[in-house]
Amino acid sequence: xxxxENLHVSIGDKEIIKGLSLQVPAGEVHxxxxxxGAGKSTLSYTLAGRAGYEVTxxxxxxxxxxxxALEPNERAAKGVFLSFQYPLEIPGVPTLTFIRAALxxxxxxxxxxxxxxxxxxxxxxxxxxxxxxxxxMLKRPLNVGFSGGEKKRMEILQMxxxxxxxxxxxxxxxxxxxxxxxxxSEGVNAMRSPDRSMLVITHYQRLLDYIKPDRVHVLxxxxxxxxxGPELALELEAKGYDQYAKAAA
Amino acid sequence: xxxxxxxxxxxxxxxxxxRDEAWRYSDLRAAIREIPGASPEASRPTGPxxxxxxxxxxxxxxLNGRAEAKGFLAVxxxxxxxxxxxxxxxxxxxxxxxxxxxxxxxxxxxxxETYEGQGSAYVSGFSLAISLGAGARLExxxxxxxxxxxxxxxxxxxxxxxxxxxxxxVVCSGARLQRHETEVRHPGGGADxxxxxxxxxxxxxxxxxxxxxxxxxPDGTTRQLTKGLAKDQARGVFQGRILVEEGADxxxxxxxxxxxxxxxxxxxxAKPELxxxxxxxxxxxxxxxxxxxxxxxxxxxxRGLPEAEARALLMQxxxxxxxxxxxxxxxRAAVQAWVARRLEALA
Numbered sequence: 018x019x020x021x022e023n024l025h026v027s028i029g030d031k032e033i034i035k036g037l038s039l040q041v042p043a044g045e046v047h048x049x050x051x052x053x054g055a056g057k058s059t060l061s062y063t064l065a066g067r068a069g070y071e072v073t074x075x076x077x078x079x080x081x082x083x084x085x086a087l088e089p090n091e092r093a094a095k096g097v098f099l100s101f102q103y104p105l106e107i108p109g110v111p112t113l114t115f116i117r118a119a120l121x122x123x124x125x126x127x128x129x130x131x132x133x134x135x136x137x138x139x140x141x142x143x144x145x146x147x148x149x150x151x152x153x154m155l156k157r158p159l160n161v162g163f164s165g166g167e168k169k170r171m172e173i174l175q176m177x178x179x180x181x182x183x184x185x186x187x188x189x190x191x192x193x194x195x196x197x198x199x200x201x202s203e204g205v206n207a208m209r210s211p212d213r214s215m216l217v218i219t220h221y222q223r224l225l226d227y228i229k230p231d232r233v234h235v236l237x238x239x240x241x242x243x244x245x246g247p248e249l250a251l252e253l254e255a256k257g258y259d260q261y262a263k264a265a266a
Numbered sequence: 267x268x269x270x271x272x273x274x275x276x277x278x279x280x281x282x283x284x285r286d287e288a289w290r291y292s293d294l295r296a297a298i299r300e301i302p303g304a305s306p307e308a309s310r311p312t313g314p315x316x317x318x319x320x321x322x323x324x325x326x327x328x329l330n331g332r333a334e335a336k337g338f339l340a341v342x343x344x345x346x347x348x349x350x351x352x353x354x355x356x357x358x359x360x361x362x363x364x365x366x367x368x369x370x371x372x373x374x375x376x377x378x379e380t381y382e383g384q385g386s387a388y389v390s391g392f393s394l395a396i397s398l399g400a401g402a403r404l405e406x407x408x409x410x411x412x413x414x415x416x417x418x419x420x421x422x423x424x425x426x427x428x429x430x431x432x433x434x435x436v437v438c439s440g441a442r443l444q445r446h447e448t449e450v451r452h453p454g455g456g457a458d459x460x461x462x463x464x465x466x467x468x469x470x471x472x473x474x475x476x477x478x479x480x481x482x483x484p485d486g487t488t489r490q491l492t493k494g495l496a497k498d499q500a501r502g503v504f505q506g507r508i509l510v511e512e513g514a515d516x517x518x519x520x521x522x523x524x525x526x527x528x529x530x531x532x533x534x535x536a537k538p539e540l541x542x543x544x545x546x547x548x549x550x551x552x553x554x555x556x557x558x559x560x561x562x563x564x565x566x567x568x569r570g571l572p573e574a575e576a577r578a579l580l581m582q583x584x585x586x587x588x589x590x591x592x593x594x595x596x597x598r599a600a601v602q603a604w605v606a607r608r609l610e611a612l613a
Binding site: 098 | 365564
């Protein structure tokens with residue numbers, strides 16, 4: 018499914034990702050953990066196609082297709098979804114209007130017809146119900162005046178409605194209290210399926226109590242420096258990142 | 267109006283220029299080197315008016331400066347809708363006219379005022395004197411849609427009596443030089459004024475929305491919101507002046523102007539002014555000029571929206587606030603449709 022080979026990424030003159038390789042097979046959930054400044058957000062923005070993140074070497078493919086050559090919206094239509102660490106506020110655009118426009122744009126790019134208004138509303142009601150989001154909130158401009166937890170729930174709502182193949186969760190646990198963390202994690206877990214891959218990027222082990230990874234990778238100084246099973250996350254929690262930061266330096 | 271004097275004297279040097287403070291950003295003298303000849307009589311326009319869907323009880327047509335009527339009197343009673351069409355169908359010539367509009371005490375009028383340019387490179391001048399009796403209500407929706415090479419100056423003077431309500435929305439396309447000026451005498455005494463504006467500019471279009479509002483007595487409210495978008499080498503001008511005269515205590519006035527530059531070559535000049543000589547007033551103004559938020563655009567694109575669509579959605583949301591304040595349902599829908607068409611050109 019997702020294959021990253023020897024990826025090098027610079028922002029301006031500064032190289033942040035320095036030869037990162039990672040394979041996430043279909044149906045698996047992989048966690049990428051690392052200290053601040055390791056390149057975690059750079060990795061997620063690069064995969065989503067943000068301007069200013071220059072790939073100088075290496076490749077990233079989704080089911081064999083070169084992701085890096087595509088525009089951000091084309092990647093989305095191929096099934097890439099990045100849940101932002103800090104979701105943006107979109108003033109004046111009601112949440113439902115936004116999601117519907119995004120869904121229809123993706124469908125159009127794939128040569129599919131638009132989703133009808135009743136079908137869309139049904140989809141929205143179901144998804145909102147599962148995430149315990151008050152439906153009236155979806156009539157408000159996206160994320161404007163929403164709390165941190167509400168914004169994260171909106172990310173998961175969009176994820177559920179857009180039904181991507183590759184989910185990238187960038188520090189989804191940040192700013193969440195225990196209740197919100199549980200609701201958001203349940204939303205993510207409900208999306209686990211044999212044809213969907215997830216990359217869970219996090220600083221803390223806490224999120225992985227709720228979203229159980231198949232593999233855990235340690236990212237330090239722009240490279241994967243260790244990989245292992247879920248037990249690796251517990252070890253990191255106990256011992257910290259210091260050993261890896263030194264190993265990478 | 268100096269334009270009128272200059273026309274009468276056929277002397278372009280009498281036109282206001284950037285040396286006149288009020289015309290600093292809209293140099294009329296530079297735009298009109300010589301006073302052009304008078305526009306010919308034109309036949310009635312065959313094309314539909316831009317706000318075609320709005321039903322009106324009365325219509326006044328002003329065609330190349332020839333008005334069907336000298337004015338209009340709105341009597342008290344049931345709400346009335348008046349369509350005022352100022353049509354220019356001329357090439358390289360000049361026309362101008364003036365009209366009066368009176369609202370009896372208690373009258374309720376919706377004025378749908380459209381500037382429709384069908385020719386090219388004309389100079390159009392229009393002035394409107396409006397008076398609102400006590401308790402009268404006027405909603406004035408102005409749509410200025412003119413060719414890119416036209417010059418168009420419109421000026422209105424509005425006088426209100428206590429308890430009256432004025433709600434105005436001016437929406438304009440810009441032109442070579444397009445200025446819409448409103449001067450309001452606000453009597454306080456519970457009178458309420460809303461003065462909104464919207465300019466959507468591309469190419470080399472220039473639009474100037476100028477308002478001067480004077481609170482002359484206590485207990486008046488004013489709400490003003492102007493927004494604009496400028497693309498290419500377009501230039502948007504907002505000059506808003508609120509004067510709270512001595513004795514106009516407990517005045518409550520807010521003014522906002524917010525504009526987006528869609529690329530580097532565009533320009534916005536804003537001059538918001540609050541001048542206060544009274545006590546216990548509540549006045550505020552806000553003025554921002556920025557660009558579309560790149561982070562928001564990336565966020566939207568990451569969800570699948572193509573760039574042009576994401577930009578259009580952000581622009582629509584930005585200007586929607588002004589359009590949504592139009593109270594007349596039919597006019598609001600018509601303006602929404604017009605704005606949507608303009609935004610396609612700006613996306």
